Amino acid sequence: MATGGCERRAETHKPDASEALPARPVALPTNTESPTLAAIKQRGRLNCGVHQGLVGFAYTDNRGAWRGFDVDFCRATAAAIFGDPDAVRFVPLTAEQRFEALRDGRIDVLWRNTSWTMSRDTGGELSFAGVNYYDGQGFLVRRALNLSSAAELNGARVCVQAGSTTELNVEDYFRTRGIEYRPVVVKTEEEARQAYAREACDAFTADISALAAARTTLPNPQQHVILPDVISKEPLGPVVRGGDDQWTAVIRWTLNALILGEELGVTKANVAALERDSQDPRIRRLLGQEGEFGPSLGLPRTWARDAIAAGGNYGEIFERNLGAQSPLNLARGLNAQWSARSGGLVYGLPIR
Known part of the structure; x- marks a missing residue:
């Protein structure tokens, strides 16, 4: 550049x-x-x-x-x-x-x-x-799960970064809808990406731009999809x-x-x-x-x-x-x- x-x-x-x-x-x-x-x-x-x-x-x-x-x-x-x-x-x-x-x-x-x-x-x-x-917060999941919405993540393990608005937003989203989920909380966004990559969670939540970046680093990016749900405003x-x-x-x-x-x-x-x-x-x-x-x-x-x-x-x-x-x-x-x-x-x- x-x-x-x-x-x-x-x-x-x-x-x-x-x-x-x-x-x-x-x-x-x-x-x-x-x-x-x-x-x-x-x-x-x-x-x-x-x-x-x-x-x-x-x-x-x-x-x-x-x-x-x-x-x-x-x-x-x-x-x-x-x-x-x-x-x-x-x-x-x-x-x-x-x-x-x-x-x-x-x-x-x-x-x-x-x-x-x-x-x-x-x-x-x-x-x-x-x-x-x-930006806005979303969810990255494996295409093989065949999900069309984050509302279908009932009981899912969700990787999320600690100490961020992301952690608060995902809690609000599931609580408002009465959906049970299991947060997999890690210290950094990089650790959340790594946890998702080794299948320690079913979904990874972050800003959509960060999810797009994370997907490019996975071995087979086409096997992963960002769900259409946008659950927050992130200026x-x-x-x-x-x-x-x-x-x-x-x-x-x-x-x-x-x-x-x-x-x-x-x-x-x-x-x-x-x-x-x-x-x-x-x-x-x-x-x-x-x-x-x-x-x-x-x-x-x-x-x-x-x-x-x-x-x-x-x-x-x-x-x-x-x-x-x-x-x-x-x-x-x-x-x-x-x-x-x-x-x-x-x-x-x-x-x-």
Whole structure:
């Protein structure tokens, strides 16, 4: 995957105590630079929390380089700050580790399939900056069981990850319907996949995107099917520490710039030409030719241009990692642009 011509490979890294940021930055007065952003600039790199290994979202290839949907958002964030998509170190985290890593300052942002829920958002310690993938929870089963619905899983053993909204959702689903089931609770999503693969359970429940990824790793993927039931709403998106509003805005508007880039037809291939030639005021504002939108965030004027140049707009990132150009071959569905013929939930906020 091209990374804007930069050859320095991003590294997996667990920052030591000297690199940690204050666990709870104080609220900022207007026009004062984010303490998180200031620390990142001084350090010279972004510390980005990602999944420890989920095909399509965050994983290392056979050369040890990080790839995936969330990884590309980490690179875009680094590019927005430094103009360099490789100015990032990836910190792989389990579901149980992810929020603590934010609180203690080991990472600056969590780009890892994390559901935006009320309890997580209102505690004051975490701040969600947007949604980069609309998902829902489902069930993976063996085709040989000949099931047409999760409602037929009465008495089934169901593999589920501990300490996640997934565990709570599956309990709600079966309890509401008066269906008996036997949860097989394991610590990590990887352990749940492995348990399902060795037939320690009859079904595996997780976000549908994660099930699609898990199916590609099984010896005979065609022998497994994702049931049509979607039992939850899972708005997945980036998370930062609470109390640093300007840093939250940096992440929110970097995500939005990639979404808006797709809406306006700005791609990795044409961003330089559009920066030079476009007379569309929306594109000129996006690419830093008009206004002071980057500096208002503490970023260069070309922050959005650099983010798009790193790995493309939202649609390019999706298709390469999750869509038709990937082994997962997931349809855009809810993750289509609002203006698409089928109409999705992805909507670019105006830069003006």
